[in-house]
Amino acid sequence: MSDLISLVSIFVLGVIGWITYKVYIWPIYITPLRKIPGPPSESLFYGNYKTFMNEEVNEPQLELMKKYGNIVKYYEIFNQPALIITDTTMVQDITLSNTYDYVKPIVDSVAFIGRGLPLSEGEDHKKQRKMMNPAFTYRNIKNMVPTFTRVASILISLIENKMDLGESNIILAPYISKTTLDIIGLVGFNYEFNSLTSPNELADAYTILVTPTNLGFIISKLSNYFPFIRSIPIEINRKFNNACAVVNRESEELIKRKLKEAETGELKGSDLLSVLININKTLPIEEKLTDNELKNQIMTFLVAGHETTSSATSWALYLLAKHPHVQDLLREELVKAFPDKSTFNPTFDEINTLEFLNGVVKETLRLHSPVTAIRRINIKDKTFGNYLIPKNTSIIISTTGLHKSPEIWGPTVNDFDPKRWMDPTLTKNISNISFLPFNAGARGCIGNKLSLAEFKVILSILIRNFVFQLAEGFHVKTRTFTSSKPDSEIEFIISRVES
Template sequence: MAAEVILSVVLGGFVIWALYLYEVLVLQPKRLRSKLEKQGIRGPCPSSILLGNIPEMKRIKLETMKKPKATTKTRESKDHPLSIAHDWPSNLFPHLAQWRKEYGPIFTYSTGSIQLLSVTDIEMVKEISMCTSLSLGRPAYMSKDLKPILGQGIISSSGQTWSHQRKIISPEFYIDKVKGMVNLMVDSTTTILRFWESKVESEGGMALFRIDQDLRSLSADIISRSSFGSNYSKGKEIFSKLRTLQKIMSQGNIGIPGLRHLPTKRNREIRRLEKEIHSMILEVAKKRNEATYEKDLLQMILEGAKNYADADSFFSSGISEDQFIVDNCKNIYFAGHETTAITASWCLMLLAAYPEWQARVRAEVLEICKDGIPNADVLRGMKTLTMVIQETLRLYSPATFIVRHTLEDIKLKDILIPKGTTIQIPISMVQQLPELWGPDAADFNPKRFEDGIRGACKFPQAYFPFGVGARICVGQHLALTELKVILSLILSKLSFSLDPAYQHSPAFRLVIEPEHGVSLHVRRV
């Protein structure tokens, strides 16, 4: 009798679990697609219950890789040794380009159990950018599938949790605070500049550098010193492990149910790194609590975690005080240095490929910075450098997508988007649409920003390398200031040309980065 009861309970549990999976994997996505299809929003049908449209995405990518790559020809001269294609989004995400042609600028598809609404329609983008409702949050996969690197920090959280985090972190990146960090940025950049100059001199006036690696170290040093009260040497191991974690996690598919729980070698390595990073960050936080420091970002996170722990919302969110600290530190470590270092690398690559713009920026810097040292007041006058940075961010935005998740039904552009839909805006694809940017949309042309962002495009809302709306990147002032300081100092002392062996291949590793790095020949000015 007891055995029969146990068997009945087991069978009952299995049936309930099977029904739950059927609801999550089949019925819910089908209802979402049906509601959108009734409003004229179509897309490819999922070919797999577990994988959604992932098989088609892989097939389209494979077919694209077999085709000869088109290139955007630069001038044939010694100054332009390479042909560089800037229209990379259609090669890196060919499924989006193909389905956009087939279904229009708004279409739906799925990756695993995630139902996505791809948006490249500028009117819809404008409405999303103006929406301040907490009903548009972050999708759950950011805090689940990407939990080891993002957790529930400011990048991936939603609702009151996100609102509380933003109140803590945002003031630390206001323009007045950033201005106070400029001297620190100069000090850090000067250190690496001396190393580069010394190597150039020791190698007879010209040296080959893998600049992206050095720029990562530089950016990490700046964010460590400006926001965490320590230099890069103290946080070097944390940055190194985060970088390794980033590479591993970028190789997997997001949204496949249960995949992250399987005892695979990849998952075991991810869990090991996550645990080590967690312990290392808490160790830094513990040392901070045991000493007296000026109030910087880390101190504000520690106080914010304590205040959040005392609030009722803390218990309902399920985030421990330690996790609050670790997740937000990881978010700042990752976003605060990785994206800036990559953008600086792309900038120097482009200036090396287009020496006429390199000469123009250098002339401006030398004219404005008479002593060669930039300060907060002169940075605003660097118009040509600003144009180059803006054009670099247009063509090579480190962030790949703007993603929002509908926590409730919401109406945008007369379309009722049902609860549970993940809205996805491909940043670089929109920032290179010829109908918005003109026939030279895929060309490097900083002059388009001569009259600012409003003069560069028919719709200024089509430029959003730092995101849009209420969730725009809190660190954008820091990033732009840091880029100006780094580039102006380097260009005032050194000139760059592309290594003929350089392979131009933007790659997706949670951010858009040069797959093979950036190798440049460096000379003194």
């Protein structure tokens, strides 16, 4: 009996010693990352996440960069050291020079996204990217623009109906989100969400999965270490798991239907998924995507093409309402291009020739990029300057830090100034490693042209039809860690633009 007690005691002491080493001794005293400046850990359990989620800190990434420089060490869950960077040498290595030396961290969103293009790695990613490129040609995207306009026109009618009922103060974000969801459903896989006009089970499930909360973020991070956490029967897990089940069921039914149409030669749609399936039919067996890989692209289109455009449009309206003179200049350009708002139906080329609109869009993406951080883990040891970055280090490229760096953008870095994009003396210094709303290189967003065209059409039709103002004294916080969404609902005072 005493031998058993001794063995148990040794085991317990060993476990305690191992945990102490992993969460305290190694992160503080041994890791090569200890030489990199950064804030001290606040907790052996949650590291520095309390600072990142502190509602009193407006943009925690920026605050760390200002204090510690462009390579900052911080601590994640279980006190594991990680990096936040805006160092352009490292950014270039990660995004352009050695892309596949850096992998995406395992996240529980794979439960509903699957290993589609965003979460695939190495040769698998190369295969999917090569196969999907033809679906995002100029020809295909320009044919989607009428769909953007048609759905956006439903949004215009909805706003006008509210105004006819005496409403002038309207919270627009939920309606813009439904607009972009309806659009990506149609152009992505010819699915009628109709969420602007009616409830939809798949739309509701998807909203649950992509709407971030601080608790959801913590559970997601913990589930990377302890997958069983998602099985604990609490309300947030029940909602997550039920939503995953709905998404998987609907995606499987949709892909089965389209594959059956492809077998009989009846798949004639121009939506992205139909184009992919028809391309897939022509490929040699070693290059084909499996049925499951094709199914995963459904959620890829949704996640990449919905919330990012929705968030960017909400921020653009906020910035234009805050700067009415800029809003007036944009409207002048739109009125000149489209004198009759009742026949607003731009082509892809027309919407992309509007210089000031392009400046407004880019400046919005600079100040409020939908992707505030690009997360990677290096699979090889790396050396940058005097710093050794051991393999398996969690690295965050701070898009926010790059986009708001005075070294890159000058003394007016915090100003909303669309005209900066029309000044060659300023734009000549901007590269694809200093402006990263869609990432860059082999892992850059494959649908960036689609997203930009959609953003421009929705914003244009809104500004052409309405004047947007903010309630006096209204100010919105900028959250840049778990989400780029506004921290509070933006209520606009809306009035009509006369024809």
